[in-house]
Amino acid sequence: MLSALIFLPIVFAIVMAFWPQKNTVRHLALGFSLIEFVLSLGMLQKFDSSTAALQMVEQTAWIQRFGISYFLGIDGISVMLVMLTTFLVPIIILGSWNSIDKQVKGFHAALFVLQAAMLGSFLSMDAILFYVFWELSLVPMYFIVGIWGGSRRIYATLKFFIYTMSGSMLMLLAIIFMMRLTPEVTGGYISASLLDFYKLNIPFVAGEFLTPQTLLFFAFAVAFAIKVPVFPLHTWLPDAHVEAPTPGSVVLAGVMLKMGTYCFLRWVIPLFPEAAEHYAWIFIALGVIGIIYGALVAMVQPDVKKLVAYSSVSHMGYILIGLFVMNAYGVNGALYQMLNHGISTGALFLLIGMIYERTHSREISKYGGLAGVMPYFTIAFVIVTMSSIAVPLTNGFVGEFLILLGAYSYSPVVAAFAVTGVVLGAAYMLWMVKRVFFGPKGELVKEDHHPLLDLSVREVVVLVPLIIMIFWMGIFPNHFMDFSKASVDYLVKNKMDYSIPLSPNQAQAQEK
Amino acid sequence: MNTMLADILLVSPMIALFLFSLIPLSIKVLRGNVEQSPTSTIIISLIGLFLAAGLLIVFGGSGKTAFNGQLVFDGLTQWMGLIAVISAGGAMVLMYENPATRGLQFSELIFLAMNSIVGMLILVSAVDLITVFIGLELMSLSLYLMIAMSHEQKISKEAAIKYFVLGSFASAIFLYGVSFVFGSAGTVNILDLMENAAVLIKTNKVFMFGISFITLGFCFKVSIAPFHAWTPDVYQGAPTPVTSFMATAVKTVSFAAFLRVIATKPLIGSENLFLVLQWFAVITMTIGNVAALVQTNLKRTLAYSSISHSGYILVGVITAGISQNSAFGASSVVFYLLAYSLMTFGAFAIVSLIEKNEGSAIQTDDLAGFAKKQPLLAFCLTIFLLSLAGIPPLLGFFGKFYLFSAAVSEGLLWLALWGVLNSAIGVYYYLRPIVVMYMRDGDCDVSDEKHFGTTVAIVISALLIIVLGLASGPLFNMIENSLM
Structure with missing residues (x-):
C-alpha cells in the first residue's frame, strides 16, 4: 500500500x-x-x-x-x-x-x-x-x-x-x-x-x-x-x-x-x-528570534511574495518552539501547525500567483483598491489571511494556541515573546491587505489596457478546497488531530526511552 | 608442460588482446599502408576486447598464480581487469566516433590502445615489483604516443611531452624504490616481501625508503596531490577519447596495483607511511575540489574532479591497508572505481560528442541549450554529474557510502568527515553544467552526425548507474566475496 x-x-x-x-x-x-x-x-x-x-x-x-x-x-x-x-x-x-x-x-x-x-x-x-x-x-x-x-x-x-x-x-x-x-x-x-x-x-x-x-x-x-x-x-x-x-x-x-x-x-x-x-533552549531561542525577525522583515518587504516567504520563517519558528518544549500541547500544536501552514501559505502563494498572472507584478505599492475590481478574489485572500494570522475559527488559531499553551507551561517568558509574533503577524498581513485591496486605486489597478478579471471557474475550484479545509480544521480540529494524538502522546510520554511498537500481526510477520 | 599450458590459459586474455591488436595493423600493412575503413578496425578490436573480457571471467578469478608466482589471478585481478577492459572499450568507441581521433592513423591508435590494455592487465595481476613495472611501462608508453597522435593541435603535443617527462621521472623513482627494496629484502615478490615487511620496515631504513619511493610512483600515476600537477594539463590537452581512456581505465588499474602493493598484507609498523598517505588524501580532496570550483573549461573541471575522486579512493586504499583481516576496504575501492569509471566515462563521452574540433576546449557555458537539442543526452549527463556529486540513489552515492563506511569502521572518522565536507563543495561545480544546459538558452548540439555508438555507450552507462545503484547490495557482496 x-x-x-x-x-x-x-x-x-x-x-x-x-x-x-x-x-x-x-x-x-x-x-x-x-x-x-x-x-x-x-x-x-x-x-x-x-x-x-x-x-x-x-x-x-x-x-x-x-x-x-x-x-x-x-x-x-x-x-x-x-x-x-x-x-x-x-x-x-x-x-x-x-x-x-x-x-x-x-x-x-x-x-x-x-x-x-x-x-x-x-x-x-x-x-x-x-x-x-x-x-x-x-x-x-x-x-x-x-x-x-x-x-x-x-x-x-x-x-x-x-x-x-x-x-x-x-x-x-x-x-x-x-x-x-x-x-x-x-x-x-x-x-x-x-x-x-x-x-x-x-x-x-x-x-x-x-x-x-x-x-x-x-x-x-x-x-x-x-x-x-x-x-x-x-x-x-x-x-x-x-x-x-x-x-x-x-x-x-x-x-x-x-x-x-x-x-x-x-x-x-x-x-x-x-x-x-x-539543548532545547537553543532551538526555542532560535524559534523566538525567527518569529520576531521573520515578522519584522516581512513588514518592510515591498514584494508580496517575499513578504509571505518571511512570514514562513516566522511561522516555522512557532513550530520549532512547539516541538522543543516537548509537552503534549506543544507537539500536538506543532504538528497541527505544520498542516495549517501548508494549507494557508500554500493558498497565499496560489493567490499571489493568480494576481501575478494578470499584472506581472508583485510590488505592493503598485496595487491598491483591488477590492472594487476583483471582489471574489478579495474575499478569498482575506479568508486565507485570517487563517495565516490565526483568527479564531480558522485553522491557524488552533495550532498557534496549542503551541503557546505548550510554551507557557515550559516558560512564560518564551510564551510572552512568542505572542508578540501573533501581534506582529497580524500587523504585517493586515497592513499588506490594506495596501493591496483597499484605499485609492494603484497604477496597475487603474490601467485600462489590461482589464483585471475576477476569479475564473478554474481558480475557484483551486481555492474552494483550501478554504473548506481552513474552516474545517479551525472548527473541528479533532477530526484531524485524532489521527496523530495517540502517537504524539506516546512520544511525549516515552521520549526518554522511545520505540515505536509494531502492531501485533506485523510483529509476527517480522519474526518470520 | 601442463603447468606451462595452465599458465598460458591464465594469461590468455592478454594474448588474445595482443593478437587482435595486430590484425588491423597487419591489414593496413598488407594494403600497402593505406588505411582501411575505421569501422572494420573498431569491430575487430571490440571483438578482441569482448574475448579478453570473457577469458578474464572464465580464467581470471581462480586465485592461481602463473609464471612462478609473478602474476596472480584473483578476485582483484578479475574485477579491476574487467572494469579497465570495459571502460577502455568505451573509450575506443569514442575514438572511433570523435573526429579528432578517427583520422589517418586510426589503426595505429587502436593498436596502441589495445597494447596499453595488455599492459593494464599485466599491472592488475602482477605480484612481482618488476612485473608491475613492466605493466606500468607498457601501459604508459602506449599512452604517451596516443596523446601525441592527434594531428592538429599543439596542445596535445605539449600534453604528451609533459606527461612523458613527468611520467618517466615517476617511473624512474618507482624503479629506484624497487632496487632499494630488492637490496634490503632480497626479493621483489610482493607476497614474500610482506611476510618480512613488518620487521624490515622498523629496522631497515633502506627498505623504508624503497617502499616510500614505490608509493610515490603510484601517487603520481593516480594523480594524488602533491603529485597531481600534470593531470589538468594532460587531461585537457589529450584528445577527449584518450582522456576518457586515461581517467577511467588507467586510473583503475593504477589503483589496483597500488592496492596490491600496500594492502595485500597489512604493513604492520608502517603507521608513518599511512599517516603521510592520510594527509595526501586530505590535500588531494581539497585541491581537487577547490580548484575545480574556479574552472571554466569543462574538460579541466572534470580533470580536477578526477583528482578529487583520487583522494576519495585513496581513503579507501588506506582503509584497506590498515584493516587487519577484512576485505571491506578493498571492496569499497573496487566498487568506487567501478562507479567512478562509469560516470567519468559518461561525462567525457558527452564532452567528446559536443566538441567541434579537437582541443577546442569547450567551456561550461558552451553547453547552453543542450537540453533542448538533445534531451536524452542532457538527461544522461545530468545523471553522470549527479552521480559524481554523490546524490542518492545513484551509483556514485553508494560508492561514497561504502568508502566512508569502511573508513569509519577502521576509525578513520576524520578522513570520512573531510570526505563528506568535500563532497558538499563538489556539488557546486557538478551542478553548474546542469544549470547551463537546462536553464540558459543557446544552441549547443552534438557536432558530428556520427554518434550512434557513443550514444549507445552513454545510455548504457547511465542505465547502469541507476540500476547498479539500486542493486548495489548484491553487487557489493559479490565483490567482497571474490576478494575474501
Whole structure:
C-alpha cells in the first residue's frame, strides 16, 4: 500500500515524460494526481488512529551487508503529512494550469518525482532509505526553480541546493556512525533501521560538547534546521520562494519545509532525547528570534511574495518552539501547525500567483483598491489571511494556541515573546491587505489596457478546497488531530526511552 | 608442460588482446599502408576486447598464480581487469566516433590502445615489483604516443611531452624504490616481501625508503596531490577519447596495483607511511575540489574532479591497508572505481560528442541549450554529474557510502568527515553544467552526425548507474566475496 503510494508518482512521471500529446498533458497530470489522492484516502481509511504502533509496515532487505532494508511504515506523526502532500499536488497542478507554459511535460514529471520523494521521506523507517528520498527531493525542486523560475532563478536554486546538501552530508556521516553502533542492540549485526536506532543508548554528558550524543544531535539537527529553515540558516528560503514559480513555492512552503520539522519529531527528539532536552533552549531561542525577525522583515518587504516567504520563517519558528518544549500541547500544536501552514501559505502563494498572472507584478505599492475590481478574489485572500494570522475559527488559531499553551507551561517568558509574533503577524498581513485591496486605486489597478478579471471557474475550484479545509480544521480540529494524538502522546510520554511498537500481526510477520 | 599450458590459459586474455591488436595493423600493412575503413578496425578490436573480457571471467578469478608466482589471478585481478577492459572499450568507441581521433592513423591508435590494455592487465595481476613495472611501462608508453597522435593541435603535443617527462621521472623513482627494496629484502615478490615487511620496515631504513619511493610512483600515476600537477594539463590537452581512456581505465588499474602493493598484507609498523598517505588524501580532496570550483573549461573541471575522486579512493586504499583481516576496504575501492569509471566515462563521452574540433576546449557555458537539442543526452549527463556529486540513489552515492563506511569502521572518522565536507563543495561545480544546459538558452548540439555508438555507450552507462545503484547490495557482496 505504502509502496504504491510512493512509486505510483514515479510511474506517472515516466508516463508523463513519454506522453506524445502536448495539449493533454495537464489533464493527464491532474487525473494522475487525483488517483494518487484517492489512493491516499484509501490508506487513511485503513489507518488505525487508536494506536501509536507503526502500521502498514513493509520490510524487505535491500543491502543486507549493512542491514539496510526497504522499510516503510506509517504512524500518527506521518499520516497527516502524507495526506497534506497528496492533497496539495492536484491543487498545485490545477493552480499552475496557465502559468507553466514551457516544457510542460518536464514540469509535471518533476512534480511527480518530487511528490514521490517527499512521500518517501515521510514514510521511510530506514535511515539510508530515508536519506535517499531526502536527497532525491532536492533534484526535482532544483529543476523546478531553475527552469521555470524568475529572473534570479539560477542563483536561488543553486543556493537552495547547496545549503540543503551541505547540511545533509554531515547527517550521512552521522547515520554511518550510528549504524556502526547498532550491533550492541541487534545482537551483532549492523542495522540502519530506525527502530534499532531508537534502541541505542548513546552516552550523553551534559555540558561537554565533544561527546557522541551531542555531536550526533547537532549533525542531524543542523541538517533539518536548514530545511525548516531555522534562523540564521534561513537565507536560502526568501530567494528560493521569490524566484520559484507559483507551484514551486506552494510545494516548498506547503510540504518541503515540513520535512524538516517532521524529521525533528521523527529523528532528533526520540533518538537523542537527553541532548535534545539539554539543548532545547537553543532551538526555542532560535524559534523566538525567527518569529520576531521573520515578522519584522516581512513588514518592510515591498514584494508580496517575499513578504509571505518571511512570514514562513516566522511561522516555522512557532513550530520549532512547539516541538522543543516537548509537552503534549506543544507537539500536538506543532504538528497541527505544520498542516495549517501548508494549507494557508500554500493558498497565499496560489493567490499571489493568480494576481501575478494578470499584472506581472508583485510590488505592493503598485496595487491598491483591488477590492472594487476583483471582489471574489478579495474575499478569498482575506479568508486565507485570517487563517495565516490565526483568527479564531480558522485553522491557524488552533495550532498557534496549542503551541503557546505548550510554551507557557515550559516558560512564560518564551510564551510572552512568542505572542508578540501573533501581534506582529497580524500587523504585517493586515497592513499588506490594506495596501493591496483597499484605499485609492494603484497604477496597475487603474490601467485600462489590461482589464483585471475576477476569479475564473478554474481558480475557484483551486481555492474552494483550501478554504473548506481552513474552516474545517479551525472548527473541528479533532477530526484531524485524532489521527496523530495517540502517537504524539506516546512520544511525549516515552521520549526518554522511545520505540515505536509494531502492531501485533506485523510483529509476527517480522519474526518470520 | 601442463603447468606451462595452465599458465598460458591464465594469461590468455592478454594474448588474445595482443593478437587482435595486430590484425588491423597487419591489414593496413598488407594494403600497402593505406588505411582501411575505421569501422572494420573498431569491430575487430571490440571483438578482441569482448574475448579478453570473457577469458578474464572464465580464467581470471581462480586465485592461481602463473609464471612462478609473478602474476596472480584473483578476485582483484578479475574485477579491476574487467572494469579497465570495459571502460577502455568505451573509450575506443569514442575514438572511433570523435573526429579528432578517427583520422589517418586510426589503426595505429587502436593498436596502441589495445597494447596499453595488455599492459593494464599485466599491472592488475602482477605480484612481482618488476612485473608491475613492466605493466606500468607498457601501459604508459602506449599512452604517451596516443596523446601525441592527434594531428592538429599543439596542445596535445605539449600534453604528451609533459606527461612523458613527468611520467618517466615517476617511473624512474618507482624503479629506484624497487632496487632499494630488492637490496634490503632480497626479493621483489610482493607476497614474500610482506611476510618480512613488518620487521624490515622498523629496522631497515633502506627498505623504508624503497617502499616510500614505490608509493610515490603510484601517487603520481593516480594523480594524488602533491603529485597531481600534470593531470589538468594532460587531461585537457589529450584528445577527449584518450582522456576518457586515461581517467577511467588507467586510473583503475593504477589503483589496483597500488592496492596490491600496500594492502595485500597489512604493513604492520608502517603507521608513518599511512599517516603521510592520510594527509595526501586530505590535500588531494581539497585541491581537487577547490580548484575545480574556479574552472571554466569543462574538460579541466572534470580533470580536477578526477583528482578529487583520487583522494576519495585513496581513503579507501588506506582503509584497506590498515584493516587487519577484512576485505571491506578493498571492496569499497573496487566498487568506487567501478562507479567512478562509469560516470567519468559518461561525462567525457558527452564532452567528446559536443566538441567541434579537437582541443577546442569547450567551456561550461558552451553547453547552453543542450537540453533542448538533445534531451536524452542532457538527461544522461545530468545523471553522470549527479552521480559524481554523490546524490542518492545513484551509483556514485553508494560508492561514497561504502568508502566512508569502511573508513569509519577502521576509525578513520576524520578522513570520512573531510570526505563528506568535500563532497558538499563538489556539488557546486557538478551542478553548474546542469544549470547551463537546462536553464540558459543557446544552441549547443552534438557536432558530428556520427554518434550512434557513443550514444549507445552513454545510455548504457547511465542505465547502469541507476540500476547498479539500486542493486548495489548484491553487487557489493559479490565483490567482497571474490576478494575474501
